[in-house]
Amino acid sequence: MASSLSYCIILVLGLIWTSHAQTGLVLPLRRDAKTSQFYTTFQMGSNRATINAVIHLSGQHLWFACDNYTSTTYAPIPCDSAECEAAKGIGCSGCNGPAGPGCTNNTCGTASSNPFFFYITSYGLYEDTFSSKDHVELPDFIFSCVPNDFVEGLAAATSGMVGLGRFNIAFHRVVAEKMNLPDRFSICPPSSGIGKLTVGGGAPTKSDISGLLKTTPLLVNKPVSNQPFFSDNDLSQEYFIDVRSIRVAGETLSVKDSYFAINGDRVGGTKISSVQNYTAMHTSIYKQLARAFDKAASDMKMKSVAAVAPFRACYGAETVKMTGAGPEVPTIDLVFPGKDVYWRISGANSMVDIDRKTMCLAFVDAGSRPTTSVVIGTHQLEENYLEFDVAASQLRFTSSLLVHNKSCSRI
Incomplete structure (x- = not known):
């Protein structure tokens, strides 16, 4: 009897560990x-x-x-x-x-x-x-x-x-x-409810999102002064991605390529942050983004209202149509190398509610001399699945799951 009980315990533990080996730590x-x-x-x-x-x-x-x-x-x-x-x-x-x-x-x-x-x-x-x-x-x-x-x-x-x-x-x-397990992890940050941090596993299968995933390389920059301690030969511990251009409502912004590149002084590029609330952009990029968004918003009959710091493009909430994925507003695409590889920011990710009457474009001006040209903030990460494959140096990601009637709390 004792032998049978021991066998059952070992079998159960083995099944649990096998499951974790497949799904990773969740x-x-x-x-x-x-x-x-x-x-x-x-x-x-x-x-x-x-x-x-x-x-x-x-x-x-x-x-x-x-x-x-x-x-x-x-x-x-x-x-x-x-x-x-x-x-x-x-x-x-x-x-x-x-x-x-x-x-x-x-x-x-x-x-x-x-x-x-x-x-x-x-x-x-x-x-x-x-x-x-x-x-x-x-x-x-x-x-x-x-x-x-x-x-x-x-x-x-x-x-x-x-x-x-x-x-x-x-x-x-x-x-x-x-x-x-493989050296990779994923985050699916929720806007409400409970999302997931997974280490070692792949995309969740409970609510299949494999058809929504896009892949782009993770770039390795050298560290800059916002890192605690580093030497010139060290490599950056942050996650940079190769954004080449930005589109608003399908139209590419007129921004010099050099703003998106990382120069010899380690300045420029695009990185993903989990400690900055809103995406911050070099002034030269931000001005073009705000101007193009405002024009496209006007075409959609969205009414501009007084700016609310730190945001500059704000609109009357009553003039913005609401959907299950948030406000219906012009789309913003971060465009990567490759065919049809882009990260779409729309609806709840692109706008922030100030009060019942006002909502604003949820991007901020980082000034004319930021260390990194584009820093993607947490507001833009909500309800997006991001898998950082550190070993393969790749990012697999979706745009907003809400657009597909899914959410981070339901995958």
Whole structure:
């Protein structure tokens, strides 16, 4: 009887692990209404403490506040260890207070950054058991402990960040290595409800979106001054894409190619951000976009109203027709190399409600000397599926799922 029970347990565990190997690690993704930050939820340590952490596409690793964290299974990573070398640790971290998570000596240090607080400092690296609600347990999962005041600027419900950049100890890479999965991850940020953060798996099959996917290369730039620490030979940890032009209502904007290219000083190009609310564009691109959009909006009988900062193109809500995918407004296409490869921004992604009477074009002017010419913000990511295949250096993406009567909470 005992032998049969053991066999059943092993069989069930084997089926669970086989399922995860096919689908990857799947975590919930929620939107904080006040900040528009996207965050996920998981458990850490022997007590399975629930951690809510904001996703950061340029982040280095998982970090969270440890002032109240207790666990019997955590362990500091020594600063002279192979793990520290692999993590590219910077020096040793020490502490004069009571020993515990976040306060140990001879601990591998690492640069932790909070992009909302504009704060970069070195804290210790630790390991503990990572758990998810779908029965994944990953022991010796690497993370950094920070004090409670380091989380300033993060959504109120959160206490840390999930770093998804091109780093040795980035969240997706650690998960992929521990679960023997491909180094790729996807996000489907919801406008409401619960979306998904998936590591290792492919496009969801529950609501098939394979026919909507387009593919474009991920570019590797060199780092610029908005990265914590770098040398001239390092490569950027951010995700750049090769936007060649922009169309509004089918018409290509008259913008010099040089604004979309990355020059020898690492300036220019287009990247995807999970910490900027609205897509920001170089002044020369933004002016052309706003002008073309306003003309196309006028052709659709949308009435212009006074601008509401930081937006410049605003319209009377009563003159805009509403659909299940948001406002019916001129489409904006980010155009990539290849036949018919573009990212369409429309409806709810292109407009933002100011109040019941006013809505505005949800793009902002980044000035005449931005480091990156186009930074795609979180408002434009909502209800779009994006799969970052880091190993293959490709981005697979959809435009708004709402247009196809789907959503991130239903796939």
